Amino acid sequence: MTITIDTTRCIGCGMCAYAAPQVFRVVGKYSTVISQPEGRRDPKVSNAENGCPVNAISVTR
Structure with a gap:
């Protein structure tokens, strides 16, 4: 699994870290x-x- 974050979309809300x-x-x-x-x-x-x-997080398998 590979996780990437599109920083052009990310607003830093912290939901993912939570x-x-x-x-x-x-x-x-x-x-x-x-x-x-x-x-x-x-x-x-x-x-x-x-x-x-x-929708800044992308997960590929």
Whole structure:
């Protein structure tokens, strides 16, 4: 699984960091991926992706 964040869309609201703090962190004005989960899809990452208000998170398998 590879997680990316489109910083042209990200508004730094922190929802992703709240949903999956082991994967996301807000640094400055944007969210960043601090670790790429290995193995199968993490439901917390799915919650962050689905809950992003500007659809800035992309998860590929």
